[in-house]
Amino acid sequence: MLTKLFRLKYLFASNLVFVGWISCFLVSRVEADQSINLGQVPIYFIQPNPKPPDNGTPSAPHGTGTRGDCLYKPELPLLTPLVGGYNLDLSVSDYPTFWIYLPYTSEDAPSGEFSLQDEDGENDIYRESVKLPDQPGIVSITLPKTENPLEVGQTYRWNLEINCPSTELSNELPTPASVTGLVRRVAQSKDLERELNGANTPLERIAAYGKHHIWYDTLTELAELRLQDPQNMNLETAWIKLLTDQSFVETISKTNILGNLQ
Incomplete structure (x- = not known):
């Protein structure tokens, strides 16, 4: 009788272990099924190589910027735009996203201001104050859909200013750190549209943007996946x-992607 009870207890315990193992296996399979199907697609960005710009477009992919009165941080890269420089200014999006490496935090500056203007920088299209994050990293600003969409064939100038307090005793207003770049809205070519419609994975879509010189959307979709x-x-x-293929320093490419500034 005791032997029979022992066998029943052993079988019951074994069944519990087996059921627990099956449950963990099923949960793992569900989590795996919910992961992003990436495939193995290399991503290359092919620059359009237009004529050298004559309208103030930065000649380097990093765009242009100034440190102003913001504290210099030798251990970190400088304030750097990741979009909007020479050959890195095309987008097919009517509401594009702008990506910037930001070495400053909410402790360094109370606020910043993002603006989007016409190509000459004379007329504001959008202007908004932003709060800085609590750590350095790559941030983004998306043109909200409450604004007018970018027009195909038009070039726009954008600017981000960081309102750091002055480090010197002076009655003059402090000079903000700033970066600027361009965005040119272009129409999707038939080839790009066909490749996007035929893409089976997110990386195939990103590879299609890169193949057709569309830097803004290449960077945005890959950043969102990350x-x-x-x-x-x-x-x-x-x-x-x-x-790094576009000459951005490796330190920036390995920093945290923080996402959208509010």
């Missing part, structure tokens, strides 16, 4: 290669 899956090493490798 925000969704920050531990994915394949995405991290693709991101680092994409930025």
